[in-house]
Every structure is written in structure tokens, then in C-alpha cells.
Amino acid sequence: MKLTRKQKQNVSRVWIFAASALAVVICVFPLYYAILTSLRTGQDLFLPNYLPTTFHWDNYYTALVQNGVGRSLLNSVVVATVTVGACLLVSISGAFALARIRFRGQKGILFTVLCVSMFPQVAVLSGMFELVRFLGLYDSLGALILSYATFSLPFTIWVLTTFMRNIPVELEEAAIVDGASLWVIITRVFMPILGPALVTTGLLAFIGAWNEFMFALTFVLSTENRTVPVAIALLQGASQYELPWGAIMAASVTVTLPIIVLVLIFQKRIVGGLTAGAVKG
Amino acid sequence: MNPKSPPMTGVGALPAMVPASRGKRSLQARRSRSAWLLVAPTLILLAGVAGWPLVRTVFYSFTDALLDAPHEYLFVGLANYLEFADGEAYGVLADPVWWRSVRNTLWFTFVSVSMELVLGMALALLMNQKFRGQGLVRTAILVPWAIPTIVTAKMFSWMFHDQYGTINDLLLRVGLIDAPLAWIAEPGLSMWAVVLADVWKTVPFMALMLLAALQMVPSDLYEAARVDGASAWQRFRRITLPLIMPAMIVALIFRTMDALRVFDLIYVLTSNSEATISISGYARNQMVAYQEMGVGSAASVLVFLMVAGVAAVFLRIGRFSEPREKQS
Incomplete structure (x- = not known):
């Protein structure tokens, strides 16, 4: 049987719709199920049930207050904010030079930055451990801020360099003709237009620092200095053999929702920032 | 287009354009x-x-330092890597667990990156269509990307739970299995659990990269091909694929480098079990769990060399494919 053009269109539309629905369900289901679990207690937890049954908030109290995930949230915010702030500050001038000035060794520097951003973290683990001990930062948030620069800084430089390349030369020309120094060009001409790029880069770097696990697990021992990923990974229940799934899911939902809200607000920019480095690089 | 030589648009163009000679x-x-x-x-x-810690890691790999007293050490040469004494081999390279971790990591990287490429491409092609609800799909696929890896690991270890997990429950209901599977404990299955969790989390990244490349393909090319009677597969194979190839290679490099250093997902999902341990996990275990800073550093150096080697191969491929792209 030969289908008319219209019928063909309808068939393909049905397929597209079905595939989209499947993709959306698969993407969202694990988080949905985590939320359901976090609201259940007792025996209810262990019956797979795909609709909300109960609304108990006890798990959130257990996780955030009793297990100290609330404190860890604060630690994570501090570590990620300071890391990203410092890295952005340093990389603005660096990225400007790499994007707008031609000089000897430029390609070499860009290549090095790219290589460092692809470093396996474990390769610097023991050297970083020694450095952290030497600086007296072991078991403190400072250790994390220092070590996170290993992957945050190359990332912010790389992305900011890509953004700065796309700023039209006319702006800079006008400033040069007016006799502006490089410093004035960076702070007065580039900084204001770079606002959105800084937000995007900062947000992506923030997520990277927020999610980091290996350094956080290795350089911090005490419970009160843990960041969120470590706190969730090491969350223990009353007995050693039974994991408190309700509390773990409550903690997971708590640390995930703010990030998801941020990502949804800045959706367009994040997608732009993620792909900027790759498609044009 | 390989990442070693990004196009220098704008760079250096400026001085030439300043009028005063x-x-x-x-x-x-x-x-x-x-x-x-x-x-x-x-x-x-x-x-x-980055530089200094790397140098120190290499340095420690030639010593017998312990983690709790890194300042007291003796040089042991290559003994942490490989040493023969009384007809027995010692060192990381003689450890079957190390080779197990190498196999695990390579298998994990190959399987999960291939699955991500295929699924990511499908998702990108889907999102490149015009249809109602497109925005919803684009928003939904950001959810897995935004979720922290540790949370992903915990969510999946809950869903993969042998008694109370939803995945067993769903499979039982559909009738694909007769009895619950021990996804996490069974050595043959646990690696698949890790791969599935990783694929779920990283397909969105791949899809977004490929979508950005797809959107830059000029639509009149498709029109022309359709007029010439090219089938959908021919259009994909002859127009889409060559044009998005550079972006695809970059996305593949990013994902491969990321997968080769996997640690957190495996550490939490399967507690670093021997069936799933990665090379990063092995190195950290030696260093932190067994306190053997020297051995751990040696393993770290090997991880570094392995990742660097794979990166070099990719750059080679990138360089070879570049002239051909320019010709077409």
C-alpha cells in the first residue's frame, strides 16, 4: 500500500511524538522516583510504587539536620563560590591576552590549558596531598578551594577565551584610537559586555566544583567540613548493614533541585556555553 | 578541526586594521x-x-613513601612499577588487580562512549525536528546533565536494588526476567549497571553538542538532495555526517577523556568492587586505603600515561581527517 504524502507526515509525527515522550520519561524518571522515595517512611519505602503514596518530611529532617547534610550544603556553596570567583578573576586577563593579542607561545599556552583540563585528577592526587599538608590546609575547605583550581581554572580560561574571540574588533579599535590602555580596555570595554559570558562560564564552573568528589573525599576527614557529594556518599543509617534510603534520597533531592532550577533558568546560556568551546574549538 | 589548533578568528586581526601606519x-x-x-x-x-603536583607525583612514584609520613622515604627506583625478586614479579604492573582495572576502564569507556554516541545522535536528530513540545524535550534532557554524579550513583543504586529496586520490578512486570537480578553484586552485571548510569547521565551532553552542530548545517543542502531523490539515509550519510564530523570528534574526545578517568560513579555505585574498579579507583585505593603513597603514585603516573596516550591517538586521527574535510 502506498501512503500519501499527508499520511506519511502523520506517521512520522506519531513516531517523533512517541520518541520524545520516551526520552522525557527516561530523563526525568530517576529524579521523580527519588522524590517519591524521599517522601516515604518505614515499610512503605520497600514497595515499588510509581505514584505518590505518602508525604512524610521526616527523611529531610534526618538527612539535613541529624546527618549534617545541611552543614555540607553550606560548605559546598562556600567552596564552589570562592573557587569560581577566584578562577574567573584570574582568567579574565589571561583569556583576554589569549583571545585578542597575537604573541609568541600563545598556541602552546592554549594547548597546555586544554591538556590540563583533561588531566585525570588522580594524576595530581599525591602531589596535591603533599602541597595541601605543606600549606597546613589538610582537612579544611581551603584544601578544596586550592585543589579545585586544577580543573576549574583551565575550564574558565578555555570558555572565556572562546567568548572573547567573538567580540567584534570595532569596539576595541575605537578604544585604542581614543588612547585607552589595555587595562582600561579590559575593565571598561570588555567587562561590561562580558557579563552574560561570565555568568555562563561561572555557572558551568560552579556545577563542576559542586559535583567534585575525589579531592573532597581525600583531603577532608571531619564530618563538619564535608561537601555535599561526600556527605551523600558516606551517609550511614542506624545500623551498618542497612542504608537509610529515604534520607539518602531526601539529601539527593535537596542538593539537586537548586542546581536544576538554576539550569532551567539559564537554559539557553548553558547550552550555548557548553557547545561554544567544542563546536568552534 | 582538532582542538590543538583552534581557528584564530579575531586574534591578531586587530593591529592590522588600525588605520595609522x-x-x-x-x-x-x-x-x-x-x-x-x-x-x-x-x-x-x-x-x-597542576604542574608542581604532577611533578611531585612522578617523584613519589620512585619512592617507598607512606601516606601518613610522606617525608620519610627511600628511593626504590622502578620497584613500584615492576620489580623481580626471587623469581617473583612485584609492583603495579605485576598486580592482576591493576590489569583488571585497565580492562574495566577500557571496556567501560568503549561501551559507554559508543552507546552515548548512538543515543546522543538519535536524540540530537529528534530535537532538530520541528514539532510541538520540542522545548519540553530540550528542557528535560538537561535534568540528567545537571544532577551531580554522586546523586546519579545513589539514585541508580536504589533503582538497581536487588530486592526493592524499580528496575527489577519493571522488568518482572513486563516479563523480561523471571527472578530479580542482583545488578550491583553480580560481577557480570555490575559493570552494566555502571555503564547504564553513566549513559543516562552523559547522553544529554553528547546530544547537545551534536544538536549545535546539526543546527549549523544549511537547510538548502537538504532541499537540493531531496530534489535529486536522495533517501533519508543517504542525506544523513552524505550531508549531515561529513558536516558535523569535526564537532562529533571533539565531543568524542571530551567524553572519552572523561570516561577514562571515571572514579566517583564506580566508587559509590558498586563500592569500587574488583569487578568494576577503574584505574583511577585502583590508584586512589593504593594511596589512600592502603596508605602506599609510592605505589599509588606509580599507578597514578600510569593512569596519566594511558590517558595521554589515548589523547595523542585522537589528536593524530584529528590531524589526518582534517585535510580531507577541507577538500570536501
């Missing part, structure tokens, strides 16, 4: 001198937090 040379010279001043803080910081 008198100040041209001195301006260029002054700018390049200040350039080093501007990148200096970056370089110093990078040297401090």
Missing part, C-alpha cells in the same frame, strides 16, 4: 609584551596547582 608596529609590539603580563597569573597558578 606609524603606530602600527609599536602597538603590536607593546600588546604582545603586555600579553605575557596578562597571562602570567594564570600560568603561575596553573604551574602551582
